[in-house]
Amino acid sequence: MRRIIWRSFRRAAGRVELWNGNRERWRNFFALDKEESVIAWAWQTYASRRERYLAAMADPGNSHLEFVRLTSPGEVRRFLRSAEPSPALGVDQL
Numbered sequence: 001m002r003r004i005i006w007r008s009f010r011r012a013a014g015r016v017e018l019w020n021g022n023r024e025r026w027r028n029f030f031a032l033d034k035e036e037s038v039i040a041w042a043w044q045t046y047a048s049r050r051e052r053y054l055a056a057m058a059d060p061g062n063s064h065l066e067f068v069r070l071t072s073p074g075e076v077r078r079f080l081r082s083a084e085p086s087p088a089l090g091v092d093q094l
Contacts, residue, residue, distance in 0.1 A: 004039055004042045005039055008024055008029055008038055008039055011023070011024035012026050012028075053067075
C-alpha cells in the first residue's frame with residue numbers, strides 16, 4: 001500500500017500524464033470508491049486477488065506453469081535482467 005499511495009501522490013502532485021492525456025486527480029486520491037481511486041481499488045481488492053492467485057498456484061491443473069512471486073522492486077529488477085536476451089545472441093537466434 002505504501003508504494004501505491006506514494007506513486008499516486010507523485011502522479012497527482014506532478015500532474016503526470018498516464019495515457020491519452022489522463023492525469024491522477026487529487027479528488028480521486030482521497031476517494032473511497034474503487035471505480036475512482038486506484039488506492040481504494042488496491043485496498044478493497046487485495047485480499048480477493050491474493051486468494052485467487054494462491055488458489056491458482058495450488059491448483060494441480062496449473063502444475064505445468066511456473067509462478068514467479070516478486071515481492072520487492074529489487075526482485076523485479078533482477079528478474080527482468082535475467083529475462084533479457086544475451087548480447088551474444090543475434091536477433092535471428094531468439
